[in-house]
Amino acid sequence: xxxxxxxxxxxxxxxxxxxxxxxxxxxxxxxxxxxxxxxxxxxxxxxxxxxxxxxxxxxxxxxxxxxxxxxxxxxxxxxxxxxxxxxxxxxxxxxxxxxxxxxxxxxxxxxxxxxxxxxxxxxxxxxxxxxxxxxxxxxxxxxxxxxxxxxxxxxxxxxxxxxxxxxxxxxxxxxxxxxxxxxxxxxxxxxxxxxxxxxxxxxxxxxxxxxxxxxxxxxxxxxxxxxxxxxxxxxxxxxxxxxxxxxxxxxxxxxxxxxxxxxxxxxxxxxxxxxxxxxxxxxxxxxxxxxxxxxxxxxxxxxxxxxxxxxxxxxxxxxxxxxxxxxxxxxxxxxxxxxxxxxxxxxxxxxxxxxxxxxxxxxxxxxxxxxxxxxxxxxxxxxxxxxxxxx
Amino acid sequence: xxxxxxxxxxxxxxxxxxxxxxxxxxxxxxxxxxxxxxx
Numbered sequence: 401x402x403x404x405x406x407x408x409x410x411x412x413x414x415x416x417x418x419x420x421x422x423x424x425x426x427x428x429x430x431x432x433x434x435x436x437x438x439x440x441x442x443x444x445x446x447x448x449x450x451x452x453x454x455x456x457x458x459x460x461x462x463x464x465x466x467x468x469x470x471x472x473x474x475x476x477x478x479x480x481x482x483x484x485x486x487x488x489x490x491x492x493x494x495x496x497x498x499x500x501x502x503x504x505x506x507x508x509x510x511x512x513x514x515x516x517x518x519x520x521x522x523x524x525x526x527x528x529x530x531x532x533x534x535x536x537x538x539x540x541x542x543x544x545x546x547x548x549x550x551x552x553x554x555x556x557x558x559x560x561x562x563x564x565x566x567x568x569x570x571x572x573x574x575x576x577x578x579x580x581x582x583x584x585x586x587x588x589x590x591x592x593x594x595x596x597x598x599x600x601x602x603x604x605x606x607x608x609x610x611x612x613x614x615x616x617x618x619x620x621x622x623x624x625x626x627x628x629x630x631x632x633x634x635x636x637x638x639x640x641x642x643x644x645x646x647x648x649x650x651x652x653x654x655x656x657x658x659x660x661x662x663x664x665x666x667x668x669x670x671x672x673x674x675x676x677x678x679x680x681x682x683x684x685x686x687x688x689x690x691x692x693x694x695x696x697x698x699x700x701x702x703x704x705x706x707x708x709x710x711x712x713x714x715x716x717x718x719x720x721x722x723x724x725x726x727x728x729x730x731x732x733x734x735x736x737x738x739x740x741x742x743x744x745x746x747x748x749x750x751x752x753x754x755x756x757x758x759x760x761x762x763x764x765x766x767x768x769x770x771x772x773x774x775x776x777x778x779x780x781x782x783x784x785x786x787x788x789x790x791x
Numbered sequence: 792x793x794x795x796x797x798x799x800x801x802x803x804x805x806x807x808x809x810x811x812x813x814x815x816x817x818x819x820x821x822x823x824x825x826x827x828x829x830x
Binding site for chain 1: 819824
């Protein structure tokens with residue numbers, strides 16, 4: 401992966417190369433500089449049930465963080481003891497409401513990171529109260545632990561302002577998996593919203609075994625609120641390519657594709673739409689918002705992908721399938737998710753994306769018409785982040 | 792008859808103890824979860 405802070409050869413004061421296409425991402429300076437993620441946002445880190453009284457180590461936007469649960473509450477501290485640089489996540493709790501470094505027993509208050517005791521220097525240790533480790537705001541939503549990475553010590557915005565609107569105030573069931581993946585988070589995000597890739601890359605996936613996907617679309621990007629949407633004005637299921645021949649994703653064993661354009665569900669027009677999903681009035685089935693949240697709306701469920709920056713070369717894929725159902729349908733959804741969706745959609749299908757994200761090496765890049773989805777996302781990120789910095 | 796009842800009881804107990812353990816192992820090793828979120 402190449403990006404300017406991490407050593408993009410196309411930048412860094414050198415004479416730009418004369419190759420065709422876009423040589424760098426200098427059009428989007430904030431986005432270009434966000435190789436390790438955008439600060440000032442909440443990020444899902446792990447499942448809530450994985451955080452216990454034994455500290456766990458995570459890397460988020462290049463920062464090492466220790467998570468621990470105490471009295472039912474999750475706390476996040478910078479995972480480095482200022483004494484000798486040992487990860488606090490290797491330590492444990494010696495007193496309620498604290499975390500002790502495994503090396504010399506430097507003990508930190510979980511609420512504010514203050515050094516509240518030094519076990520090996522006695523009760524009256526003079527350094528007590530003079531050292532702090534950074535703490536981070538933590539919230540639990542959707543069965544996950546979310547951590548806010550501040551820009552400069554500011555108070556976080558309410559997490560519900562950042563979650564997809566339909567997930568705030570509605571009951572739902574969800575199934576999901578969290579996978580560490582290679583590749584920069586921006587490549588993962590761009591891949592998720594990439595107009596052109598699914599029809600070709602995923603045509604062989606088992607998830608799409610019985611459903612044809614279009615060959616190509618005429619797509620435009622619509623902005624609504626804090627989201628951008630891909631809106632399909634024209635959908636083509638096969639096409640004649642001059643000089644090379646005909647190409648189609650249609651096969652005799654796949655369901656017959658619908659007539660005309662559609663903007664809910666990525667393989668065809670819906671028969672019946674879940675009332676919660678219908679009430680959202682999504683202009684298009686694929687939408688994206690900061691800081692890298694993809695939403696794919698199907699008639700009866702919504703799939704989300706959160707691309708969580710780990711460092712410049714790794715990200716965390718948080719894939720979540722949500723169904724706004726209740727009662728016994730909950731068990732049916734659990735069975736469907738654990739029996740099929742988890743393996744086929746969040747597994748093999750999404751694995752094809754992971755493969756491409758790991759292989760992507762841009763800029764330089766030569767974009768084509770469907771890449772309006774990529775540039776629209778970069779514009780959104782650039783504008784939103786500039787606004788955030790200005791606020 | 793008594794041995795059949797005992798076997799059924801043992802199998803039931805193994806299932807009652809084993810299923811949550813198996814689920815915990817699966818959820819942790821595959822980082823997979825299912826949840827109901829009531830708001």
